[in-house]
Amino acid sequence: MxxxxxxxxxxxxxxxxxxxxxxxxxxxxxxxxxxxxxxxxxxxxxxxxxxxxxxxxxxxxxxxxxxxxxxxxxxxxxxxxxxxxxxxxxWMEKQPLRSPPSEELRLLTILALNHKISEDEEGMTEEDLSTYKNEVQRGWQQEILLMNRLAAQFEQSRFISPFELTFLNGCPFYEMMFAEMKKGFQKWSRQVKEKEGYRFAFCHGRPSLEHGFIAADGNAWFTNWETSGPGHPAYDLAYFYQDLAQRYPFVPLEGKQLFGTYEAHGPAWGEADTGLLKALTLTPAPILMFAQAYATDPMRYAEHQWTAMLESKLSSLRYLQQMMLWKEKQEAAMHGS
Incomplete structure (x- = not known):
């Protein structure tokens, strides 16, 4: 090479x-x-x-x-x-920040501005929407089947390990997340059906702190635009919020500040958009893939390491759940007023 x-x-x-x-x-x-x-x-x-x-x-x-x-x-x-x-x-080098706002808020502002600049709408027939909904639901069904298969496998263990016990105790939570994802997706798809179209913007595709840089002048930059292209802004936001939650699972980030920063600089945001964001953000898929890796090769890490990493992923998902719950309560209060 x-x-x-x-x-x-x-x-x-x-x-x-x-x-x-x-x-x-x-x-x-x-x-x-x-x-x-x-x-x-x-x-x-x-x-x-x-x-x-x-x-x-x-x-x-x-x-x-x-x-x-x-x-x-x-x-x-x-x-x-x-x-x-x-x-x-x-070549871009990350620079230490000496004043607010934080790195994540500066990068979030970049996403918001790009979404606002490029926002547009495109028509979607009821048939196309139905096809898309079926694809999404098939994906969820496969993940639910995987969850049930792993649970059955772990329950059959003669001596249930700490990792297996942690996974099994989390199953009701995973099921609740799948139900919340479905509610959010249904809210978004109803709006698409009513408007016979959907909104999209120019998205990075994989925005994360790893792909973000703060220059010496304080300006924020993203690298790795290889998966960029048109998509609903919620796809970028879900990826970004999931990355933050994984990096800071035990430090409560200000969800209010994150949502406020995006909405201050980005395109108009509504309850249906929040529904799609919830459907994309609250997925237990990373936990299920991790549990599958454990079932396939349990000796790759020590048992306590496997368990600690699983607990971290659970903590991240619970934080994201609280973020989305706060956002929905805020929207409900505004709607009521």
């Missing part, structure tokens, strides 16, 4: 520049013009074209916080060698 990097540096006009691997898919390159990040593209050529198209759209639309690709030679934004594609962008 090192020979491949040298070949790419020649193509990019950066031959003889010192470089180092910083992860499995990212190389840091030192140049006289400053450092660059060379990132390996692990998707299909069609997805590559979508990625470049979305970045060109974002640039024309004046999107915020997008690290531009670097064109070192003409119009070359992507470099190809063997079975891999690579792209080049300026």
């Amino acid at each position: 090192n020979d491949v990097i040298e070949e790419l540096l020649n193509k990019a006009g950066l031959q003889h520049a010192p470089w180092t691997w910083v992860s499995e898919r990212v190389v840091k390159i030192e140049t006289r013009d400053g450092p660059y990040a060379l990132k390996r593209w692990e998707r299909t050529p069609q997805e590559r074209e979508h990625f470049l198209h979305h970045l060109r759209y974002a640039e024309r639309a004046g999107m915020k916080g997008i690290i531009p690709l670097t064109n070192t030679r003409g119009d070359m934004s992507m470099f190809e060698t063997g079975r891999h594609y690579f792209y080049l962008e300026p």
Whole structure:
């Protein structure tokens, strides 16, 4: 692979520049013009074209916080060698914050502004909506079947382990989350049916603190726009809130402040949007996938490590539940007034 990097540096006009691997898919390159990040593209050529198209759209639309690709030679934004594609962008270092607002609120503001800039609506027939609803419900049914299968397997253990006991005690909570997800999705789908259309915006796809940076001037940036494209803003928000909850499972983040920041800078938000956000946010799927990994390879970690990680995931989901409950109560109070 090192020979491949040298070949790419020649193509990019950066031959003889010192470089180092910083992860499995990212190389840091030192140049006289400053450092660059060379990132390996692990998707299909069609997805590559979508990625470049979305970045060109974002640039024309004046999107915020997008690290531009670097064109070192003409119009070359992507470099190809063997079975891999690579792209080049300026290297960004995370900077410590010396004043409020916090990192998560600055990044959330970027998402909100981009959603507002790009907000639009598209028609959806009742048939298309029905097809989408069936796809979503099939996915939930598969997850419920997995939950029941794991519960049955753990209950049959001669000596139930701490991990298995923690999972089994959580089953009523998982079932309640599936029911809440269904309620939220139904509220959103009713609005789509009434309006015969749905709203969408330009979404990052995987916004997280790991993919976010605060520059020395305090401005916020997101990297890794590879899965960007049109979607309901709730998809970005659900991913972002889940990431925050996983990183700070025992530190109560201010849900009121998060919702307030987004709504202050983003597009208009309604109860149906909250319904979709709830359907996307309160999924027990990460817990079920984790429990499946335990059932498949219980020796991968020590029992206490497995159990601690499961309890952390449960704590995160409970925090998200409280966030969404607060939001629904706020909307109900406003509606009543």
